[in-house]
Amino acid sequence: MISQWRLRAAFAARLSEMYGREVPAYNTLVDVSREVNEDTLRAQGADAERLGSIGRVTAERHGAIRVGTPDELRQVALIFGALGMRPVGFYDLREAAASAVPVVSTAFRPVDADELARNPFRVFTSLLTPADPRFFDADLRSRLETFLAGRELFPPELLALAERAEAERGLPDDQAERFLHLAVQAFELSAEPIDRAWYQELETVSAVAADIGGVRSTHINHLTPRVLDIDELYRRMTDRGIEMIDTIQGPPGWKGPDLLLRQTSFRALAEPRALRLADGSVTRGALRVRFGEVEARGIALTPAGRALYDRLLTLVDDEAVRRPAADRTEVARALWAAHVPATERELAAQELAYFTYRAAPERPRNGTQPPTTIGELEARGWVVAEPVVYEDFLPRSAAGIFQSNLSGAGSRDTGQVGAAYDSDWLSGAIDREVLDPFALYAHQQSLSITRVGRELGLDITHPAQH
Numbered sequence: 059m060i061s062q063w064r065l066r067a068a069f070a071a072r073l074s075e076m077y078g079r080e081v082p083a084y085n086t087l088v089d090v091s092r093e094v095n096e097d098t099l100r101a102q103g104a105d106a107e108r109l110g111s112i113g114r115v116t117a118e119r120h121g122a123i124r125v126g127t128p129d130e131l132r133q134v135a136l137i138f139g140a141l142g143m144r145p146v147g148f149y150d151l152r153e154a155a156a157s158a159v160p161v162v163s164t165a166f167r168p169v170d171a172d173e174l175a176r177n178p179f180r181v182f183t184s185l186l187t188p189a190d191p192r193f194f195d196a197d198l199r200s201r202l203e204t205f206l207a208g209r210e211l212f213p214p215e216l217l218a219l220a221e222r223a224e225a226e227r228g229l230p231d232d233q234a235e236r237f238l239h240l241a242v243q244a245f246e247l248s249a250e251p252i253d254r255a256w257y258q259e260l261e262t263v264s265a266v267a268a269d270i271g272g273v274r275s276t277h278i279n280h281l282t283p284r285v286l287d288i289d290e291l292y293r294r295m296t297d298r299g300i301e302m303i304d305t306i307q308g309p310p311g312w313k314g315p316d317l318l319l320r321q322t323s324f325r326a327l328a329e330p331r332a333l334r335l336a337d338g339s340v341t342r343g344a345l346r347v348r349f350g351e352v353e354a355r356g357i358a359l360t361p362a363g364r365a366l367y368d369r370l371l372t373l374v375d376d377e378a379v380r381r382p383a384a385d386r387t388e389v390a391r392a393l394w395a396a397h398v399p400a401t402e403r404e405l406a407a408q409e410l411a412y413f414t415y416r417a418a419p420e421r422p423r424n425g426t427q428p429p430t431t432i433g434e435l436e437a438r439g440w441v442v443a444e445p446v447v448y449e450d451f452l453p454r455s456a457a458g459i460f461q462s463n464l465s466g467a468g469s470r471d472t473g474q475v476g477a478a479y480d481s482d483w484l485s486g487a488i489d490r491e492v493l494d495p496f497a498l499y500a501h502q503q504s505l506s507i508t509r510v511g512r513e514l515g516l517d518i519t520h521p522a523q524h
């Protein structure tokens with residue numbers, strides 16, 4: 059029997075192999091990431107592993123896929139469910155992007171700390187929103203929905219195996235092999251000719267809509283390695299002559315702890331695709347949709363910490379309007395230095411970030427009365443704090459990643475009111491609860507405090523959940 063986490067690790071590795079064959083520049087990104095990670099580890103020693111062991115970080119990837127209907131998303135949820143991955147978080151890219159990005163998204167990932175440590179593979183998964191009249195008029199919507207209803211992304215054999223793997227928490231060897239083969243195949247770029255007129259019609263609305271609804275299959279859009287020093291990676295890729303997008307999305311590089319998530323990418327590459335013309339003939343064309351992305355992960359923030367992050371982003375925007383010539387990164391760095399605590403201890407004290415706690419190996423001597431708050435226990439050497447890694451995504455960064463790789467801005471009818479989608483809607487559509495990332499982090503923190511309290515025989519006051 060192959061367990062779910064082994065299936066997940068094998069799927070991630072095979073997908074990576076397949077994507078490297080399809081998009082060789084991805085291999086360069088993986089190679090440079092590995093070099094940067096090795097150099098960082100050499101330079102920083104154990105500090106470099108504060109947010110994950112080098113083993114985990116080297117193997118770590120996230121993928122991105124895009125589907126067209128709730129039914130397709132339900133099938134995706136089943137396939138990832140087989141791999142022990144659950145839907146976490148709701149991202150509305152329609153609002154976060156300036157260009158037309160008519161999708162709402164979630165991320166499938168493992169949720170338990172030990173499962174994340176075994177293999178943290180996650181997939182950012184976007185669902186097209188044909189019901190949003192800002193992007194699709196009634197006629198286009200109906201043709202689009204008919205087109206989507208007539209395609210099959212995942213063969214029934216794959217779904218049956220997925221169902222079995224999820225129910226039995228694994229698969230026997232031969233079935234595991236078959237499942238992995240079919241699952242990877244489902245995300246390969248299809249050679250089937252694309253109806254050029256249909257693709258182009260959707261492209262005038264949104265390049266993302268064309269990528270999703272203009273073809274009869276799905277494909278992996280990018281696969282993202284994790285790097286310990288993203289500024290260094292950006293420099294090295296640029297030195298190799300690879301054209302990167304203008305910025306690193308997310309928090310600026312600064313002197314304090316790494317927070318949340320920083321991401322950057324190289325521009326989508328032209329890939330040969332077969333196109334069917336109106337007269338039925340097939341010609342070779344090229345489409346730019348797939349790119350390479352890389353990310354650095356930091357500490358998970360509480361709702362208060364996240365609100366601070368969002369507020370600082372707004373301040374950076376305001377400042378950019380006031381001083382258009384100023385360097386955005388410098389502006390962000392200055393704001394960070396002024397508003398964000400520069401140590402883990404202060405982040406914890408202000409309840410801006412999540413930590414787990416364990417009993418210190420050497421505690422104050424007998425007879426010393428221990429304090430009762432977790433902050434005091436940490437400060438006085440009774441417990442040791444470890445930062446919780448941010449396992450999720452950021453809507454604004456995701457929008458930036460989408461946007462910088464679109465061929466055109468598309469169009470949007472701002473006179474229309476957008477169709478409403480939210481986390482509950484998504485849960486209903488796929489018949490699985492879309493989990494709240496904050497609740498997962500808070501639970502992990504609180505569990506560790508309860509445990510350490512039991513170990514030390516103390517009734518510890520937990521930080522407030524806000």
Ligand code: OOG
Binds near residue numbers: 122182184
């Ligand atoms: C997804 C873009 C978002 C990320 O890492 O934020 C994303 C897509 O292009 O389909 O992958």
Ligand code: NI
Binds near residue numbers: 121
């Ligand atoms: Ni991504």
